[in-house]
Each structure stands twice: as structure tokens, then as C-alpha cells.
Amino acid sequence: MYASSWNILSRTVGPLNMNDYQIPPPSDQAPNSIPLKQKLKAVTLLFNTFFPIVVRVIPLHLLGLTVLKVISALVPIAQIYLVKETIDSITALFMDKSVELTYCFQLLGLQALLYLADKLLQYADQMLTMRAQQQLRYYFQLLLLKKTSQLPLFHFDNAEYYNKIERTTAGMDTRGFNVFSALMTIVRNGISVTGIFYILLSFHWVLAVAVMCMLIPNLWINAKAGQLRFTQMFMQTQEQRQLSYIQQLLQGRNTAKEIRMFESAPYLIQKWKGIFQKVTKEKLTLEAQNVRRSMFLDLSHTFLNIGVYVILVWYGFIGSLTIGHYVSLSQALTQMQMLISGIGRSMAAIYEDSLYVTDVLHFLEMELETTEDHKESFPELLQHSIQIDGLSFTYSGQSDPTLQNINLTIKPGEKVSIVGDNGAGKSTLVKCILGLYLPTEGSISFDGTDIRTIRPSSMRRHMAVVFQDFVGYNLSARENIALGQLEHIEDDTRIQVAAAQAGAVELLTRLPQGLDTELGVIFNRGYELSGGQWQKIAISRAYMRDAQLVILDEPTASLDPIAEAEIYDNFAKLCEGKTTIMISHRLSSCRHSDRIVVMRDGSVVEQGTHEELIDLGGRYKEMFELQAKRYLA
Secondary structure: OOHHHHOHHHHHHOOOOHHHOOOOOOOOOOOOOOOHHHHHHHHHHHHHHHHHHHHHHOHHHHHHHHHHHHHHHOHHHHHHHHHHHHHHHHHHHHHOOOOOHHHHHHHHHHHHHHHHHHHHHHHHHHHHHHHHHHHHHHHHHHHHHHHHHOOOHHHHHOHHHHHHHHHHHHHHHOHHHHHHHHHHHHHHHHHHHHHHHHHHHHHOHHHHHHHHHHHHHHHHHHHHHHHHHHHHHHHOHHHHHHHHHHHHHHHOHHHHHHHHHOOOHHHHHHHHHHHHHHHHHHHHHHHHHHHHHHHHHHHHHHHHHHHHHHHHHHHHHOOOOOHHHHHHHHHHHHHHHHHHHHHHHHHHHHHHHHHHHHHHHHHHOOOOOOOOOOOEOOOOOOOOOEEEEEEEEOOOOOOOOOEEEEEEEEOOOOEEEEEEOOOOOHHHHHHHHOOOOOOOEEEEEEOOEEHHHEOHHHHHOOEEEEOOOOOOOOOEHHHHHHOOOHHHOOOHHHHHHHHHHOOOHHHHHHOOOHHHOEEOOOOOOOEOOOHHHHHHHHHHHHHOOOOOEEEEEOOOOOOOHHHHHHHHHHHHHHOOOOEEEEEOOOHHHHOOOOEEEEEEOOEEEEEEOHHHHHHHOOHHHHHHHHHHHHHHO
């Protein structure tokens, strides 16, 4: 559904080969050791790929801003001319009355109009810039949300993914627009510099040389500062995430109880302080380097300006320079210094932003959950079996497999319970059957169709699941339940039926605004639920979907025995004729399953009915008798 949103990259500028753009340095690489070739690739990628997307998203905004920048570039040139004419005219008026008073007033009026025009241009630029930034931010943040919602689940098991998303978020915020702003600043300042440079050169070549002496060091120092800032950001991504995580622990509602009971806040605060101080020290060290370079540059410009002023005074002394010339040329040098500094900062910003944008493009080119290999549809009605052959699975970043050589056949309409110790791999097996993880080895097929070839969206329409770590959405009760089948979000009857099947009807009747009551306490007027009540809402969500395959992963862990019995009684009736897989630690709830699968250390060690496994006298019998003793003691 959402694939076209980021395929704009390919449609707009053609497919990307991101292997050609390995910009960020490895973690053990020195901050200033990015090769020149990679720097050029980063900037090339920016202009060839990212910038055309920005132009496509906000074309009218960019056109308007370009016109404003070009017009505003002419203002400094006109100001220099008016300053010279005004001062010379007023001097003549004071000295020998050789100039008409009205002419002086006209020049002053023109200066006022020019000042007013400059302010209006600045205001229009600010408003248009804000609108363009918001539209661009909306576009790329929406793109990011859609992208993350369709990435394969294994990415979320890798710490580097969270580093990437942190950098990508920073790169997507305003970086794309900043590139255009920096480019327009270069164009505007370049036009102004060219005009002022011509004025200075027409008076004396020494002034033009002084301008060039300002330009080159300015560009180098600003570019160096931009590179070092990005590299530091890259290196500190993990630590910045750690700071955010500790802040969430200390400020979050779910963690507040435990942190107070174990009095762990002082330790966590101390840990936060240590990381914060380390990050701050590194930032201050870098900033000190940049400040020293800037101070050297400013001192050089100051001495250069003094030298130029000495020359101007000398020419005034020998009669080759009027007071108007002196003031306007002095002003021209000051403006030139500011304009050149702006060009330097903008060129550095373009390079720095190109590094951020590279991270954005890398992220947007990550492989989606749905690929060209997913061509098949899930069977409209399972007729033969779910076949698991030699299934092994290893989590990203781990060497030991979580699942090992699992062989299992599940018939349509069969009720299967999966039991075992914690860490046996039960939930991982379920996630593989759901297609959230693809097998590292072996295969899973539905009526002979390999899961690797089935479109995830097609498969999930026929599945319903309640995870042990289900989500309690801080949304309305209606939304919480209807998220199981969103096309029925306005169907109160269907929502009420699903809630009744999960034993949540009484809960809904107590809600102040009924189905439209906001659940949770994060937002105003929220209604908090207990853990068991949240679980009933989650089970209701699963019942909203008329699925062929229903999977319950510890669905009653937070419920009392009476509510648990009610859920299982309803479940047995509602899932009649459906294929069901249930994970449970309470073996009593598995007795009426068609088959019980016992897992241990990532493998299936036993399977059969309750009676068959008791007669077998293996692991299941040992677990069952151990639980029974607890109730009989």
C-alpha cells in the first residue's frame, strides 16, 4: 500500500546504488579522516538524488524563494551607491550649498524606501520559508513513518537500526530544505559579492585582493567545522539514545513504581550524568577547536580591514577620495565580510547536510518487508496443512540459533497448544508462522505455498493474534478494539460482539463515554485500565477479525482464574472450525487441545494429546505434575 511513497526516489531520479555512497566513517576512524572522494560523493548524492525530490515536493515555494533571494541580493549594491551619493550631497550642502536641499531629501527618501523594501523581502522570505519547511517536514516524516511500518521485524532486534533511525530523524527534519536555503544564500550573496567586488575593483585592485584573502580561508574553516560536527554526531548517536532511554525510565509511568521501590533513581541519575558529561566534554572540545579557528579568521579580517582603511585614508588625504567614497567603501568592505562569511557557512552547511541526507537515503533504501518475490496470495481457505520443515532461526547479532530443525504439520481446523520452559522458543516459532520472521534455514508453507513467496498483507488478512506483550493503545476504546479490523470501526454492534466474546462487555458499560472513552492516562480525560482489563481489550481486538488462523500467546496471563476460564470457554466455541495455536504456561488450559507440542531449547521434544504425553512419561508429564502439586499442596 505504501511502497509507492518511497519509490518516488526511483521514479524521480532512477534507482539508487547506495553501495557507491559509503559516507559515514567507521566507529574506529578518526573524525577528520573522511577521504575527499567520499566527501565529493556525499555532495553529489545530495544534488543528484535528494535535491530533485525537494524540488518536486515544494516547487512553487522554491520558485518564490528564488525570486525573493535574487531581488534581495541587489539591495546591498544599491545601498552602497545611495550611501555614497547621500553623504557627498549632504557634505556639499553643508560646505558650499552647491546641492539642492530637495535632492538630499530625495536621496534620504530612497534610502528609507530601500530599507523598507529590504524588511518586506525579509518578512516574505521568513513566511515562505516556514511554509516550505513545514510541508517538507510533513512529507519526509510521513515517508519515515510509512517506511518503518513496513521494515522486516528483524531490524528491530538490532541496535544499529535504532542508531540509524536517530540519525535519519535528524536528517529528515529540516536538512533537505536547509540545503536549498544554503544554496539560495550562496546565490544571493554571490550576486551581492559580485556587484560589490566590481565597485571595489573599479576603485583599486588592492581592495579586490583583500576580498579574495577573506574568501578562501573562510570557506575552508567553515567546511572543516561542518565535517567535524557531523562526525561527532555520528559517533555520539548511541550515547544520545542512552540519555533519552534513561530519561524515559526516570520520567515514565510504567517504570515509576519499580524505580521508587528499589530506590534505583540515584544510580540511574548518576549514570545519566556520566554520559551527559562525557558527551558535553566532547562537544565543548570540538567547539573550542572551531572557536579558535573562527577567532583566527576574525582577527585576520580585522587586520586586513585596518590595512584597507589606512589605504582609503591615504587616498582621501591626497584628494583622490571623497567622504562619501570613504564611507561607502568602508561599508562595502564590512558587507563583503558578512556576505563572504555567509557563503562560507552555507557551503559548509551544504556539505554537512549532505552527510545527514546520505543517512536518510540509506534508510529509505532499506529492504522492505514486501519485495518482488512476494507474488503469491494466502489460500482463501486452508485445505491441506501448515507445513514446517527443518525450521531453524537465529536472531540478528546472535550466533546461537533460537529455533533448531523444527518439523511440524498443523491440519486445518486443528487446535494446537505449544508449551515449554521460558526461552524454549515458543513465541519465536509463532512469529515465524506469522511471517514476522523468515526462517534462517528450512521452510514454512501454507497448502504448499512457501511463506517467502506470500504477500504479507494477504497472509495477515487471514490471521489474528494476541501477543503476550500486547499493546494497550492510549486511544479510544473503539479504536483499541477496531484496530483488529479497521473497516468496521463505526460498526458498534460488531465491536460490542467482539468485546462480549473476550469478556469485556461489563468493562465497556462502565466507561464514561462508552466506546469513545479515551483509555490510558497519558492524555487528558483518559480512563486507566488494569492489566487484565487491557488484556481483554487486546483479545477483543483479535476477535474483530474473522481469521482462519488464530494465535494466542499467553492470552490470559493477567487474568484471574474465573476470567481465564471464561476466555477459554468462549475461545473453544468461537474458534470451532478454525486453526488455532495457543501458547500457555498453564498446562490445564491445554488439556482439550487436539495436540500439544512440547518445546525445549529451541526444539520440539514431544507432541501428542494430553493423555498420550502423560503416558509417554516425558517432559510434559514432569511439567504437568509439578504444576498439579502446587494446586494440591
